[in-house]
Amino acid sequence: MKDEFLPLFEPFDLTSGVQLRNRIVMAPMTHTASHLDGSVSEVEINYYVRRARGIGMLITGSASVMANGGFPGSATADRDELIPGLRNLASAVRSVGAKAVLQIAHGGHKCPPSIDDIVGPSSVPEPKEGAIVPRELTAEEIPGMIRAFGEATRRAIEAGFDGVEIHGANGFLIQQFYSPHTNRRDDEWGGSRQNRMRFPLEVVDEVRRVVELHAKPSFIVGYRITPEEAETPGITMDDTLALVQALVLKKLDYLHISQTDMWSGSQRANGDTRPCIEIIKEHAGNLPIIGVGSIRTAENAAHALQAGVPLIALGRELIMDPEWLKKIAQGREEDIKTKLAKTDQLQLEIPDSLWGVIMRMPGWFPFETEA
Numbered sequence: 001m002k003d004e005f006l007p008l009f010e011p012f013d014l015t016s017g018v019q020l021r022n023r024i025v026m027a028p029m030t031h032t033a034s035h036l037d038g039s040v041s042e043v044e045i046n047y048y049v050r051r052a053r054g055i056g057m058l059i060t061g062s063a064s065v066m067a068n069g070g071f072p073g074s075a076t077a078d079r080d081e082l083i084p085g086l087r088n089l090a091s092a093v094r095s096v097g098a099k100a101v102l103q104i105a106h107g108g109h110k111c112p113p114s115i116d117d118i119v120g121p122s123s124v125p126e127p128k129e130g131a132i133v134p135r136e137l138t139a140e141e142i143p144g145m146i147r148a149f150g151e152a153t154r155r156a157i158e159a160g161f162d163g164v165e166i167h168g169a170n171g172f173l174i175q176q177f178y179s180p181h182t183n184r185r186d187d188e189w190g191g192s193r194q195n196r197m198r199f200p201l202e203v204v205d206e207v208r209r210v211v212e213l214h215a216k217p218s219f220i221v222g223y224r225i226t227p228e229e230a231e232t233p234g235i236t237m238d239d240t241l242a243l244v245q246a247l248v249l250k251k252l253d254y255l256h257i258s259q260t261d262m263w264s265g266s267q268r269a270n271g272d273t274r275p276c277i278e279i280i281k282e283h284a285g286n287l288p289i290i291g292v293g294s295i296r297t298a299e300n301a302a303h304a305l306q307a308g309v310p311l312i313a314l315g316r317e318l319i320m321d322p323e324w325l326k327k328i329a330q331g332r333e334e335d336i337k338t339k340l341a342k343t344d345q346l347q348l349e350i351p352d353s354l355w356g357v358i359m360r361m362p363g364w365f366p367f368e369t370e371a
């Protein structure tokens, strides 16, 4: 292995006491290959295990905490009968040495029309054609929604996961509450920044309460954010930094900054156009950051570490090349695949459902035939 890549293989100690064997994390990616009742399938276990070999930590695709919070075929953690399947998944990932983290989520207004009762903080639909207008959650329902995140955490603990990641990013329900675009409430859950932050922070508190009650102290709790929204009003860097400051005071193991390109410059930080991740890092104190987004090569990852981002998540890259880290360890980083071929599905063990989505969305994944 080349010396310049050695830092990728340095272990990392999380606050909870868990040691990750290296700095590479698999980013959460919905594959829609679970069974339609939400239970874990053999196909998804094989897909995950292939990619977990060698890396430090694997975060699953978003697992819905409630029946009306997910997508057909996506992971689910909304009822106890799903625990045995989740246990198979956690133990398979752990058996190859990676820490297994379940991403817990509710899609809110992003859920598909097949869901009968689409809900959100307010009746603001997703900004896309034909989007369904969600039903505004009543103030009486909100505590139940928060408890659902706690219950999903308990299931993750019982299933033997090493931790959970709270999905506060990508326009999912938790972000919908924080966003002044999607949260138009005038009760204690909306309006001022403090009120909009109440739901995200109460979810964190509930998850921690359950962890302290049911898990070993070393159970990992991470939080994922999207730094900025395009809409006005919408989440600005000021909003994000206020949330980060509040999250720093909670007992979290990491803050995961969800971006398509890790080095995207801020669009909404009062003229500060530095990369969002750099601005956030300045305010995150001792809370470790996971950076993600278009890290393709060993050089890209080594550069991110050098720039002070301690953990690097790979999404599409691990789909395209499950042996990404192994190739670097063997000094074969030149062989890393950064493009898919139309014939790759079987040998990369990409589930049919995920392959179908990739093929239907040109431009999302780079293909060999493209320039």
Ligand SMILES: Cc1cc2nc3c(=O)[nH]c(=O)nc-3n(C[C@H](O)[C@H](O)[C@H](O)COP(=O)(O)O)c2cc1C
Pocket (backbone or CB within 6 Å): 027, 028, 029, 030, 031, 060, 061, 062, 103, 167, 169, 170, 224, 258, 259, 260, 261, 292, 293, 294, 295, 313, 314, 315, 316, 317
């Ligand atoms: C197929 C696919 C599914 C995804 N599903 C999720 C998800 O369930 N939860 C989430 O937070 N992000 C999800 N993402 C976003 C990724 O975690 C990641 O942030 C994004 O792909 C950018 O990283 P990359 O350039 O390494 O792929 C998904 C991305 C892909 C490609």
